[in-house]
Structure formats: structure tokens, C-alpha cells
Amino acid sequence: MNDIYEMMSTLRAVRRLRSDPIPDDVLDRVLQAAAWAPTGGNMQPWRVVVVRSDAQKQALADVYRPAWYRYAKGYDARNDQLPPEEAAKGRRNRAAGDYLADHLHEAPVILMFVADPKMMAITDAKLDRISMVGGGSVYTAVQNAMLAARTEGLGCVLTTLHCLAEDEVKSALQIPEDWATLAMVPLGYPVGKGHGPISRKSTETLAYDDVFGVAWN
Numbered sequence: 001m002n003d004i005y006e007m008m009s010t011l012r013a014v015r016r017l018r019s020d021p022i023p024d025d026v027l028d029r030v031l032q033a034a035a036w037a038p039t040g041g042n043m044q045p046w047r048v049v050v051v052r053s054d055a056q057k058q059a060l061a062d063v064y065r066p067a068w069y070r071y072a073k074g075y076d077a078r079n080d081q082l083p084p085e086e087a088a089k090g091r092r093n094r095a096a097g098d099y100l101a102d103h104l105h106e107a108p109v110i111l112m113f114v115a116d117p118k119m120m121a122i123t124d125a126k127l128d129r130i131s132m133v134g135g136g137s138v139y140t141a142v143q144n145a146m147l148a149a150r151t152e153g154l155g156c157v158l159t160t161l162h163c164l165a166e167d168e169v170k171s172a173l174q175i176p177e178d179w180a181t182l183a184m185v186p187l188g189y190p191v192g193k194g195h196g197p198i199s200r201k202s203t204e205t206l207a208y209d210d211v212f213g214v215a216w217n
């Protein structure tokens with residue numbers, strides 16, 4: 001059943017991917033889904049580099065692997081404080097993260113979403129807090145691509161740790177200096193079951209009624 005709600009509620013992070021190639025027509029549909037995404041002022045300030053060559057994939061893996069293992073140290077420290085059941089889940093996620101870091105170069109495709117900040121009307125840029133709005137003109141496309149990937153039976157996961165060494169990524173993929181990298185999404189057919197049930201907070205927790213803090217329902 002390819003019902004949109006079914007796709008959304010089973011779009012989980014799939015970090016173990018087979019190296020089998022992805023047919024061009026499947027990739028075209030995933031990219032078309034990204035292109036349908038809304039962006040501020042319909043400017044479509046993003047582009048996606050569809051990385052398939054061994055040299056480029058290896059360069060991304062060489063950036064991602066140390067970034068992941070650095071991040072994972074803090075992850076383990078936080079995980080050790082959790083109740084046993086959650087800690088066990090955390091350890092499974094850690095193992096999946098390690099797998100991705102060790103095998104990223106084997107994914108048949110890595111999507112690198114980039115954007116030109118000059119093409120964005122960033123309405124919160126001058127506020128006295130971290131600006132968040134600009135990303136909204138890119139992550140809509142990322143999510144569309146991931147939903148399409150899930151619909152096509154492909155595994156995928158949104159990753160961002162490559163940003164810790166963004167200059168190296170830009171140099172490897174010839175991304176212009178003034179562009180930003182927002183998401184790296186490895187794509188491939190899953191090693192195991194792939195997508196499946198997800199665990200998320202309830203709408204009672206996430207949604208408020210009329211004003212902030214008044215529970216929905």
C-alpha cells in the first residue's frame with residue numbers, strides 16, 4: 001500500500017544499504033519529487049549533486065567517518081544515562097550509525113543537497129537568535145526526495161555531520177565557495193527490512209490548541 005500516510009509513518013532512518021545500482025528511472029522519480037517541493041518565493045535556491053562515482057563517494061565517506069566517530073563519543077555518554085530499554089535502542093542506533101560511517105562509500109548513490117544563501121529571502125536573518133528559516137527552502141525538497149525513495153523501496157537517511165568538514169566536501173564536489181551544504185542522503189536498497197515502524201512523540205505533546213502550552217485534545 002503506497003498511501004502517503006503509510007509512507008510517512010514508516011520513513012525511518014535506514015543506514016544499512018546494499019551496493020546494488022539504482023535504476024535511472026527510479027532516481028529520476030526521486031529527483032522529480034524533490035523538485036516539486038515548495039520554497040520561499042518559489043526561488044528554488046537548492047541544487048542536488050547526485051554522487052555516483054567511486055572517487056567522489058570515497059571523498060564523502062572520508063569526511064563523514066571521523067565526524068561520525070567524534071559525534072558518537074558524546075552519543076555514548078548520553079546513552080549511558082538512559083533507562084535500560086532506551087539505552088539498548090540507543091546502542092542499536094549507534095551500531096547502525098557505525099555501519100553507515102564504515103560503508104558510506106558503498107552506497108550506490110549519495111545525494112548532496114546544497115543551496116545558495118543569496119537566493120533566499122531569510123525572514124529571520126536579523127533576529128537576535130540563530131536563523132532557521134533559510135533551511136526551510138531546502139529541507140522540503142529533502143523530505144520529498146526521502147518520501148519518494150521510501151515509496152520506491154529505497155532506504156535512506158538524512159545526515160548532516162559532513163558539515164563539520166564542509167570545505168572538504170565542497171572541494172571534492174566542486175561546490176562554489178559561497179554555497180552551503182544542507183543534507184547528505186545516502187540512497188540504496190536496504191540490507192535488511194529497511195523502512196518500518198517509527199517511534200515519535202504524540203500530537204498531544206507536539207501540538208498546542210490556540211496558544212503555546214495548551215495541550216491539543
Ligand SMILES: Cc1cc2nc3c(=O)[nH]c(=O)nc-3n(C[C@H](O)[C@H](O)[C@H](O)COP(=O)(O)O)c2cc1C
Nearest residue numbers: 011012013014097100157158159160161162198199
Ligand atoms: C537535521 C537532521 C540531521 C541528521 N543528521 C544525521 C547524521 O549526521 N547522521 C545520522 O546517522 N543520522 C542523522 N539524522 C537522522 C536522525 O538521527 C533520525 O532521523 C532520527 O534519529 C530518527 O530516526 P528514525 O527515523 O529511525 O526513528 C539526522 C536527521 C535530521 C532530521
